[in-house]
Amino acid sequence: MFNTKMKIIEYIDAKNIIVEFEDGYVVKSEYGVFKKGQIKSAYDKSIYGIGYLGEGRYTENISVRYDKIYKKWRGMLERCYGNKTKINTTYIDCFVCDEWHNYQNFAKWYEENIYQINDEIMELDKDILYKGNKIYNPESCIFVPHNINCLFIKCNTTRGSYPIGVSLHKQADKYIAKCKMNVFDKNKCEYLGLFNTPEEAFEAYKNYKEKIIKKVANKYKDKIPLKLYNALINYQVEITD
Numbered sequence: 001m002f003n004t005k006m007k008i009i010e011y012i013d014a015k016n017i018i019v020e021f022e023d024g025y026v027v028k029s030e031y032g033v034f035k036k037g038q039i040k041s042a043y044d045k046s047i048y049g050i051g052y053l054g055e056g057r058y059t060e061n062i063s064v065r066y067d068k069i070y071k072k073w074r075g076m077l078e079r080c081y082g083n084k085t086k087i088n089t090t091y092i093d094c095f096v097c098d099e100w101h102n103y104q105n106f107a108k109w110y111e112e113n114i115y116q117i118n119d120e121i122m123e124l125d126k127d128i129l130y131k132g133n134k135i136y137n138p139e140s141c142i143f144v145p146h147n148i149n150c151l152f153i154k155c156n157t158t159r160g161s162y163p164i165g166v167s168l169h170k171q172a173d174k175y176i177a178k179c180k181m182n183v184f185d186k187n188k189c190e191y192l193g194l195f196n197t198p199e200e201a202f203e204a205y206k207n208y209k210e211k212i213i214k215k216v217a218n219k220y221k222d223k224i225p226l227k228l229y230n231a232l233i234n235y236q237v238e239i240t241d
Contacts, residue, residue: 004041008034025055047074048081050101058107072124073106076136094126097137109138117223121146128152129231142228148220151213164241165205166198175201179208199239206237 010018014031021027021041029039040046042053051073053059058069079091100106114122125144127133133140162168167176177192192208195201217232 004044006034006039006041045101048077050081050096051077052102054102054104056104056107058104069107069110070103072110073100073103076100076106076124080136094134094136097135099138100136114143115225117145117220123149125149125152128235129227131235142225144228145220145224148216148224148228148232151216162198163202163205163239164237165192165209166201169194177201177204177208179205179212202239206239209237210235 005022006019008017008031009020009026011031012018017029017031017034019027019029019034019039021043023041023043025041025043027039027041033039042055042059045052076096080094080096100109116122122143123146124136124141126136126141128144128148129142130140162175165177165179167178168174169176172194174194174196175198176194179190179192180188190208192201192204195204213232213235217229221229
């Protein structure tokens, strides 16, 4: 299936054979399965042509269909290497470090870094600690509560050519500044006023948005890692966002 050569190194009976792959991986199987070529190596890049399961204690967990670590890993690979026509444009040019192509390495990092805040959904983020970062790796990634992650969602495909938070009021021939409340009211969009230029409207958005981010940071201060808190407190909204 993945063009990885394999051979039988021990034949006990039709139900018990030992197979070795050219990458050195050894596995028990059945002769009928071997003949059909249905045996996989733990190093076959079976997930989007990049990810492989590897060998280690985490392999057994993925037999559970909804294993949470495996779903996080596969979702990360999908965002970077899945069907590009269905992926949010913010993931264009994003990629996963070589270390995390191996599921074992990602699963170990996951267990060492995951934390929980009540019943909130925890999401894997790559660019709050390092703004503009395009690579998923152990150094730049961190788990973030969904409510915080929502603060940084961008709709690049719908906002047009104006700066973030800015739109044109055609009747008034001025520019509107608006900001979604997210954490405090997910459906509310705060109207910040009409301005003569897109730049003036953006400054109003920037000031308001940064205040919201700091307010949320302080709300979560004793619940999130210090490096995440510091990144939020120092976060700056830019006109190129």
